[in-house]
Structures are given as structure tokens and as C-alpha cells.
Amino acid sequence: MKQPAKLKDVAERAGVSPAAISRFLNGSLLLPEATVSRIEAAIAHFDYRPNPHARRLSLGRSDTIALVLPEIGNPFFAELAAAAEEAASEQGLGVMLFATGNRRARELEYLARLGSSDVDALLFVTNLTDDDGALASAIGRAARVVLLDEDVPGTSVTKVFCDNEAGGRLAARAFLEAGHRRLVYIGGPRDLMSSRERGAGFRAAAREAGLAEAAVTEFYGDYSLAHGRATAEALLADGAPPTAIFASSDQVLLGLLPVFRAHGVRVPADVSLVTFDDVAPLDFFDPPISAIRQSISDMGRTGVERLVALIRGENTPAEILRLPIEFVARASVAPPRGDGKFQENSTWRPR
Amino acid sequence: MKQPAKLKDVAERAGVSPAAISRFLNGSLLLPEATVSRIEAAIAHFDYRPNPHARRLSLGRSDTIALVLPEIGNPFFAELAAAAEEAASEQGLGVMLFATGNRRARELEYLARLGSSDVDALLFVTNLTDDDGALASAIGRAARVVLLDEDVPGTSVTKVFCDNEAGGRLAARAFLEAGHRRLVYIGGPRDLMSSRERGAGFRAAAREAGLAEAAVTEFYGDYSLAHGRATAEALLADGAPPTAIFASSDQVLLGLLPVFRAHGVRVPADVSLVTFDDVAPLDFFDPPISAIRQSISDMGRTGVERLVALIRGENTPAEILRLPIEFVARASVAPPRGDGKFQENSTWRPR
DNA sequence: ATCGCTTCGTAAACCGCTTTATCGAGGGGG
């Protein structure tokens, strides 16, 4: 396996200077037909490709963006990554992938790569809530960062979020229209913007519909199976369980479901359910679960779009974009039963 | 925002030459305490980080690997990406992410990046089956490629696959032990190694158990919802449907399920089901679906491990690794019913 | 013949780091 050809080799074979080739390739030099074809022949002969490191060093940019995510395996982030990669690739940008695993040190480290021009810009998602200011200031310092999905308070970069509050409202409205009067919201972390906003929208819509404040109960925790499971169990232990539950994420829903099934609680006969995200294959659940869907790929694409604007130097003012949200009606919402109580050991298929 | 400091700045402040700093940082120069602390102070003062492009140009390597996948959103590949990123990161390697979208041209393009030392090595997954030799020869030329999940015939690089055949056998065995005698395998593409091997293992185990050749029917197509759906419908239209179905992937299963549900076919009362991969949240299905599970993260980690060996220049011989497979028993396999026929409009919860 | 304007290029600096000699100073041995 021999060395890849360098500019000099091509230049010699084409009988011109390296500069000529470089300028020709980058469009800063127009050449007559004869020279062009000699150059092209030489390039083809060596299968020449400019050394990217040399190019990047010289140009001072990498044509690469970083995608920083809490984790990659999670379908939500995976879809985000897919959309971002596709959008970036269309712009001729490479994507470096970094998982922080929710470690603050990692987040800061990847942010620092921006400074050394390792990457030209950063698409950043964090769901850590305990920032002592270090993260916010690192982001502020970095420029060319776009925040996705969750906020980092105290930063003024471009941010792309979904309309969490509208989502919460849609969920409440679905329940209210079906006649429910006792609602529960199972949130994620109380300090996380998305979790708070979804709850706020849910609560607001209920109140606007005339429900008393006590009619909607909120449980905060985290976006996890365990939190869903624990809350479901607490709900079952309670004497007067709700007839409608809004899960703040598919993860929470996934925790809920087996508990209900094990106790013979039927969906939607005993309890109506709506979840947020719509990233799990909810169509295939039994019953299919209604969901508030956010377009993750829009988020990824939009993020890249803004990033590209930043890179190209268009001085786009930092702004907060709210992506629209949609209610996907499936079979998990029905009118409440008269007695408003779960029926243990019902005929609903126990596991 | 001022320019990041360069080696020269640090050197001047520390009162030594740039070479000294570089060598010190790379461990090729031992220095007395006093100098060390001056250097460290200077580095801290500037928050100096070596320019990665300059470093890579000089070193001729990028400390970065590429992960080339058909698509990223698919949970299977997402999990693979997560594992690979984690393993790479532990080795101090960055990961560039590329989705080919099953386009041959993309695959070749990303392979070409290896030549220009854009990345040091490639973790490659393809599920295209129509190679005319271009891909195989590009891979052969590339060196420092590890193939994951699916084979590219005619290449002799290191490959990491799961034990598809053993998986097929486990599926058959589960059915046979439950007493089934009419088995169906819904495969993916006939030309894809994984699909073929899973079918072969399934068939072999059935035959070894004494079943007639006609007792197991195979349907090839692709790893898709649509193929699952179509096959399910064909099966239902048939007069003598099987009592046990082995889906070659979760996607296929996901196509199957709604068709059965719509027709009132009960799982496992009417038909027993086993799927392959275990990447969908099968625990949460009703009933939970038994699966052949492959450890995707092992595959990612192992792939990176071999890649690192290649990069470090250890002359590891190219070999084919087969990762173990596991049967995850859930509730979707039961003894067949006497009559061996689906019961239309049964009491099984229709959608 | 000369001026001036295109056209078609080229020379050389530069991007920032790594590394291969090489070198001065100090210390120990003969």
C-alpha cells in the first residue's frame, strides 16, 4: 500500500505548480481547457484527495461539527443524531459524536474542543440540572453552540426546543374532552425545563377548563422506568386513584405499564394514558398509547441549520425556537368509569 | 474572544523553546521540577491546548475512527453506536458518525476517507447485498477496517458477527420443546448473511429433531415492518397456518403483530412467536415476546478493540469472531392448540 | 516601440505542532 499522492506529485505530473492546483480546486483560479484537463488527468491518475489535516490546519476550520448527547442508545437521542448527521452531511460537514453520560466534566471537555477548532460548532444536549455556572459560562464563552431539547439557564445562545407547554395542554385537553376530572402528571426532574413546562401546560389547561387546583396532581422524579414504576405503585396504593395519567416521557410510561398490567388495571377502561415523545413503538402496544409527539428530526435539522449559519458567519441573533407539537390519538384514552376506582383482578389480561 | 494560545506563546512565557514544551507534553523529555512548574504555570495561564489539526498533520494520524452505519435512528444501530463511542472514548479516540442510508456510493466515499488519513480506522456495517466487487475491493485496499454485523463476501478483514445460526437453533428448540411441529421462519433478505444463517440454524435444529423438511417454511424478504405484515397476511390467508413463527428481526415482528391482533389471532394461544435481536421493548408488549438476544454492545466494544489493535500496529491476524447469543424467554411461546388453526374473531382483544 | 490590460500562472510565507539531530554546560573519571 503506497502513500497517498500529495499536491506536489499531482502538480509535477500536470506540469504546473502546487499553488495552481490548489487554487484551481478551490475555484480561485480559472484555467484554460488544456491545463484543466492535464490537471484532471493527473488527479485521476493518483486518485488524489487533499490531505484533510493539512487543509484544516491551513484553513483554520474542520468542516466538522460535534454532537454532544447525554447518551446515544436512547431512541430519542438516536433519532436526533440521525437527523443531525443527515443535515450536516448535506452541508458537507462531518459529525463527531460524543456521549457525556451525564457527566459534567465530559460536557465541559467537549465544549473546550470548540476553542481549539477541533470542531467548528457544537450541537449540545444536556439534561443535567445542577450547573454551578461553569457550564453556562463555558457555553457563553464558546459561541457557535446551539442548545437542543433542554435549556441551560443563564446562556444566550440559539436554542431549539419543542413546545412543551403546548404539549402539556394537548394532553390535558384530551383527558378533559373524554370527561376526566382527576388528572395526574408524572414528570421528570423538577428542575428540567421540559419537565416543568409540560407540567405547567397540563396544569394550566386543566385550570382553564374549570378544574380545581387539587384536581391535578404532579409527581416529579426523573425520566426513567423506575420513576414510572414507583409512581404507579404509589398511585395504586392510594385510595382514590386518578382516572387519567399524563406520562412526561415514554420511559416513564414504560415503567407504568407493567405495574398496571400486573395489578389488572385496564387501559383505557380503568385509566386513560397519554405519553410524551412518541419515540417508543406505541402503535404496537396493547392498547396503542396516545402520545404527544415532538418532531425530533425537525429539532436536529433545525439545530444544524442554525449551526451552519453560525459557521458561515451570518450574524444570526441568538433566539429560542419552539418547534410545534402534535397529539397522536391512539386507543389509550376513553371516558372514565363511574366509580373512579381501579378494579383489582379484573378480567384484563394479567401478565 | 481572543485567539487560542499557541505553543510559541506558552514557550515564551515559560522561558523555554516550543520544542521543549512539545516534548515534555508528549513524554519524550524529562525536565527538572523547576522547569516543569514554569511550563505548567504557563499552560494553565493560557489554558493552552495543542491545535489538533497541526498535531494530526504532524503525526499523520487523527486519533479518530469512523463509524459507518446504514442508518442511525434504528435502535439496533443506535445501540451499536453507543457502545462503539464509549469504547473509543476510553481509548482516547474520537468517533465520526456516518450514515450511508444504504447507498453504495456513500459507503465507498467513507471508505476512501481512510486513505486520506481523515480517520485512522473504520468500523463498518453494511446490509447491501449487491456488491459488484467494488465494495469488497475497497475494503481490501483500505486495511484497518473491521466489519460488524453483516459480512461483505470476498473480504478478509476482521469481522465481528453474532452467532446467527445458534440463534436460529435456539428459536427452533423453544418451539420444539413446546410441542410445535409446523414452523415458519420469516427471514430478511435471502442474500444477507444474518438472514440466511438464522434460517439455516432454525431449519437444521428442526430437522435434527426429526421434523420433515416440509414442516418448516421460510419466507425471505427484508428486515422490515412491511415484510412482516405481508407475510402475516399471507399466512392468515393460507388454509393450514403454522403454530409457531420465528421472526428474523424485531422489525419483522412489529409488522406481524398488528395483523394478528386485527384478525383476533392470539399470542401465544393461537400462535407462538420468537423474534431476533431483542432491541424493541419486548418486555412491554402484551404478551411479552420471547427473543433471541444478541449483545449489540459487545459487538461495538469488540469491534473497537480490534480496531485499536490495528491502529496500534499489533499485527492481529484478520479473523471472524462470533459473539454468543442468548434466548430470552418471555410469554409468547406456548404449546400449540389441538386443531392447529387460527380462530377468527376470538375473544382475544381485537384492536 | 511602448503602454496597459488580461490571461495564466508561480514563489514563498504561513498554519501550529512533532521530532531529529545537535549542542552547551556541568560533573566525574583518569
Add this chain to the structure above:
DNA sequence: CCCCCTCGATAAAGCGGTTTACGAAGCGAT
């Protein structure tokens, strides 16, 4: 006292592009 070795560095040549600034032809006009 001199030689040689070790310690503590450094100068300078890459790595392979890009770009700025400049220049040699060629040619029409004066």
C-alpha cells in the same frame, strides 16, 4: 587538566495544504 558523558534543552526541517502578492507573456491600442 582534559575527556567524555549526561542532563537540559534547542534549531530547524518537516507534515501538506492555502493564499497573498507578484510576474511573465501576449495582445490591442496609441
